[in-house]
Amino acid sequence: MQPADFHAKILIIDDSPESIAAAAAVLKTADYQLYVAVNAHIAMELITQQPPDLILLDVRMPDVDGFALCRQLKSQPVTAAIPVIFLTASDDETNIRTAFSLGASDYVTKPFKKSELLARVNTQIQLRQQQQNLQKAYQDLDAFCASVAHDLKSPLLTMEQLAAILQQDYADQLPPTAQPITAALATKAQETIAIVDHLLAFSRASKSALRYAPIDMQRLLQELYDELTAEEPQRKIEFTVGPLPIIAGDPILIRQLLQNILSNALKYTRYKEPAQIHFTCSETNREYIFCCKDNGAGFDMRGAHRLFHVFERLHSEREFPGSGVGLAICQRIVQRHGGSIRLTGQPDQGAECWFSLPKKPK
Numbered sequence: 586m587q588p589a590d591f592h593a594k595i596l597i598i599d600d601s602p603e604s605i606a607a608a609a610a611v612l613k614t615a616d617y618q619l620y621v622a623v624n625a626h627i628a629m630e631l632i633t634q635q636p637p638d639l640i641l642l643d644v645r646m647p648d649v650d651g652f653a654l655c656r657q658l659k660s661q662p663v664t665a666a667i668p669v670i671f672l673t674a675s676d677d678e679t680n681i682r683t684a685f686s687l688g689a690s691d692y693v694t695k696p697f698k699k700s701e702l703l704a705r706v707n708t709q710i711q712l713r714q715q716q717q718n719l720q721k722a723y724q725d726l727d728a729f730c731a732s733v734a735h736d737l738k739s740p741l742l743t744m745e746q747l748a749a750i751l752q753q754d755y756a757d758q759l760p761p762t763a764q765p766i767t768a769a770l771a772t773k774a775q776e777t778i779a780i781v782d783h784l785l786a787f788s789r790a791s792k793s794a795l796r797y798a799p800i801d802m803q804r805l806l807q808e809l810y811d812e813l814t815a816e817e818p819q820r821k822i823e824f825t826v827g828p829l830p831i832i833a834g835d836p837i838l839i840r841q842l843l844q845n846i847l848s849n850a851l852k853y854t855r856y857k858e859p860a861q862i863h864f865t866c867s868e869t870n871r872e873y874i875f876c877c878k879d880n881g882a883g884f885d886m887r888g889a890h891r892l893f894h895v896f897e898r899l900h901s902e903r904e905f906p907g908s909g910v911g912l913a914i915c916q917r918i919v920q921r922h923g924g925s926i927r928l929t930g931q932p933d934q935g936a937e938c939w940f941s942l943p944k945k946p947k
């Protein structure tokens with residue numbers, strides 16, 4: 586939440602002193618902190634020194650016009666989220682369309698009605714504050730989640746080790762009725778450690794800086810498949826992959842992405858014989874589109890919107906164990922690379938996991 590004495594900062598960018606005075610007269614009545622730039626160059630300097638909460642931007646200005654400045658602001662991650670309201674004498678429809686296509690939040694024509702300008706500015710400021718509060722709450726929650734997971738890991742590992750000692754070294758001293766209890770203790774400790782590891786991975790997938798490198802997707806998938814199936818050599822699986830391209834991505838995160846998608850395909854086909862898993866790729870000018878198709882348990886599409894939320898699961902723990910974090914991690918990884926992910930399926934007819942990755946790094 587913003588402190589009670591918070592005054593949103595509004596930057597007016599306009600080359601006409603009369604226009605600046607008219608806008609300032611209205612905005613001062615609402616206790617906003619105002620500052621002014623008379624051209625794009627001064628504006629960029631001010632924005633760097635003191636980022637505003639909102640920009641009021643004229644279209645026609647000498648040298649760099651308002652559209653070019655807006656394009657520049659929206660292309661830079663540090664300034665992209667600052668709302669821009671165009672305040673201009675032109676009510677030309679093409680200009681209005683251009684403004685919104687560049688990412689403007691609103692468009693007000695001069696001469697403006699005072700109450701209208703104030704209402705539109707207030708709305709954008711409120712939206713911006715809500716967005717910042719949400720972002721802050723999200724970051725706090727993430728940090729809390731990571732620290733809880735981190736702090737829980739070590740006592741859980743100790744519990745797992747103690748349960749193993751009980752099972753191995755004291756088995757003959759325990760009454761037979763106590764043995765399933767120690768076994769359950771060991772299993773529950775392992776399951777909780779797996780959840781904690783998933784939460785830590787989720788937090789890392791959101792925070793760690795991306796390090797791009799070439800990744801041979803074909804090789805990586807084959808490697809992961811061999812690793813993931815090593816403990817179940819008896820399963821009958823028809824697995825095909827590719828041809829898949831070499832992409833630019835963060836090798837650690839892309840490995841984690843493929844591992845989660847492939848382990849889902851392996852898990853949800855566990856009652857099918859043979860299981861079928863096909864990994865393919867198509868492309869457009871801008872992106873690669875990967876698809877992992879399986880013939881497993883599938884799911885009801887009515888629950889599809891929940892799949893990417895942490896701890897949301899559509900299958901029972903008894904049938905298919907899991908913590909419900911894998912796809913949330915996948916979504917964060919794909920989004921951080923500038924792509925998108927979705928899952929389609931039908932009950933008992935298998936599922937398809939689609940994800941796109943841009944050809945050019947973000």
Ligand SMILES: Nc1ncnc2c1ncn2[C@@H]1O[C@H](COP(=O)(O)OP(=O)(O)OP(=O)(O)O)[C@@H](O)[C@H]1O
Pocket residue numbers: 783845849850853879881882883884892897898899900906907908909910911912913930935936
């Ligand atoms: N290939 C698939 N076929 C059918 N359902 C799937 C498939 N992949 C994911 N799901 C559904 O989406 C849910 C969320 O998947 P997610 O990978 O996040 O969790 P999980 O597999 O249950 O647990 P874990 O966190 O251990 O991966 C699953 O519980 C399952 O209901």
Ligand SMILES: [Mg+2]
Pocket residue numbers: 845848849907911912
């Ligand atoms: Mg999973």
